[in-house]
Amino acid sequence: MKKFNLILATTISLFFFSCKDKSANKESKVQSTTNLPNYGNVDLDKIFTPSEVTLSNKDYIVNYIDQYYKKVWDAGDLSGGLLVAKGDQILYENYRGFAREGKQMPINKNTALHVASVSKTMTAMAMLKLVEAGKIQLSDPITQYFPGFPYPEVTVQSLLSQRSGLPKYEYFITKITPAPAELSKPFITNQDVLNMIIQYKPQLARPTNTGFMYCNTNFALLALLIEKVTKTSFPQAMQEMVFTPLKMKDSYIFQEKDIPTAAQSFYTVGNKLYPLDRLDLIYGDKNVYTTPRDLLNFSKAMYSKDFLKPELMDMVFQPYSNEKAGMNNYGLGFRMKIFDNGEKLTYHNGWWHGTNSVFAHLLKSKVTIIAIGNRYSGRVYTALALSSLFEDFPAQRDKILSVMNDSQDTLKSGNESFGE
Template identity: 55%
Template sequence: MKLRFLRIIVGIVLCSCTNKGGSLFSGASGLPSYSGIDFDKIFSQKDNTFEHKDSILSVLNTYYQKIWEGRHLSGGLLIAKGDNIIFEKYKGYAKDNKREPIGRDTPMHIASTSKTMTAMAVMKLVEAGIINLNQALTDYFPNFPYKKVRIIDLLTQRSGLPKYEHFVEEIKPAPKQLNKKFLTNQDILDLMEAYKPPMVRPANTGFMYCNTNFALLALIIEKATKAPYPEAMQEILFKPLGMSHTFVFQEKDIPTAAQSFYASGKRCPLDRLDLIYGDKNIYTTPRDLLRFSQAMYSPKFLNEELRKKIFIPYSNEKKGIRNYGIGFRMKIYDGGRKLVYHNGWWHGTNSVFVHMLESKTTIIAIGNKFSKSIYTAEELSGLFGDYPEEREALLLALKEKND
């Protein structure tokens, strides 16, 4: 089936071309961390190889030419099988003066894909016995008005809490916090405690994607570790996994961090929500994000019980293939086949992170110039697994004419 699909798609694109862990505690911080993972022992030779290599590489090259170059995308695209990078390209600029070309070491904002890392930092603290998944948020925030919300509800997007980007606009008259140039996570918590915006639905009764959940998880990480979230993430995740070009965006980074752009090429200005983290604001490179993905394939990433919890579909009230695990979106097809991923969007940033459980394939796309076309990278998963819906979507994308 896959071979037939590849033959069809290669024929079409050729015609179009012609026509144109381990140890929990480590380091001086004493925080639980993902240290001790031996990256040389995660993958077998089979994990690093794949069938129909020439056909797949042909499709990837044509995909890049048609989607990335043809639609003038800016950013980086990387695909890896195990620890074998089979495709990697970069284009565009990190700054509006066009003096900083984007390359393999250019950190870019990954927007909501940051949620995957916030979630795994929480899970490491759970493994260490510092956090309990069923704890109520009132254990950390005694004045929190939503008594039934638990940590697991935040991680699985089932809290029912209001979205901070909406309720801060609805508070009248505007409190003093809203006159600040930048709001903080603590400001969001303070506003929720003071004004008690109504819940959208009762806790743990259904899925609702909500940035508030992960902004609060960042505060819980700070309470649990007694360290600022940017520092805790460095100690728990980034340093142990060798993610040397990854950081949490803060005000001090404004002059140096890569910028994002509207589709027109005009730079997107910052707004008062731009320093809230946990739900967004991790800057990384495709290679660093690959390092995170590779670590997650290791049995030493988390104990087996917790690793299994990550990719369970938690919202089953409604039928459908889409669901959410712990910090990851997923599509569940016939026979229980799971496609695990997370996308991101903030200002001019778009990102895709696909972590394929069975084939041990990672697909990463980070763009800093707004375009929904970035999300077609998810459809490349159809080249590496039994996902006919993704293959059909990819085939359609490659047939479409560019403007």
């Protein structure tokens, strides 16, 4: 395997993957910059060998997933999409519901939906591409990039691993008195969040690097760091660094201009639209709109040694919060469950307004499980339990058996801070 090429792209032809059907890629006009690292030679069509995608019990597994879909998605009248793949082979895929109010825009394989906190996995990979290119270091303090940032011990890595101790922006901004001017705007930005941190210096929720604390502020700041280092807006940087090269042709970062056309989310009952609020344009922690097929391309790329240096990719899936023993942990932009038998389930879930999402990237079996719902339901999270069909995850096996046996407690549950 030839070494990853870190030469920075100077033209579109050097930077982007070639695309036979350029008319199908609405982002083909995005201008490249010299500040973004080249992705090298990840060939999504040649990552897996036939032996890696063979399942001796494929028919059983496909039938099982189909029964799960009928019991949970159809019977629960969920709206969204489910995809399960082994390597690059899609084992199961199904869609139902509508993306916009008035039963407009039937959801299909090309309908981009908000994946909420699953966005963090892609923000993390973009940051790690900059680390790999030598543009930034994991040990760099945030004060190096944002003068006046009041927490000198917070580093790039402590943001990625959710160990910064920073307060959650969605809460601390509401406690500032008198209310800052930023809160009078219809939508606040990532820069507004940073400005309020610098000006009002809210108390840390816990001392930096003393343990895990899930916090959206971490990834909102990482998006700003990506903009600072690349001198490119985060939406454009993600197009050039992630979406376009990985042929995620229907994916984008939600912005105000997308409000009239983007998929919407709904309350559980009555197809009532979940309204936007002032936090809805903050990105990095959320606001990737994508499809299960595009997200599968992202997952496939992460299995390739050409996507990111193996030593960096290994860091993504290491647990960094071991002060308190338990099953749940966090890597760099990924959650993980570490079971008593030593097996590790790597994934991220998402929740925002009426959106629920699951993205499981299984390291041993090279299985990807993606579930995106746009009408709020904790049942969407039960898709993670399908992982037990492929690897030895005892707790997930018990959960999927409960789901298939119509345990209403299991079907109604699903939080576990899953949205975060």
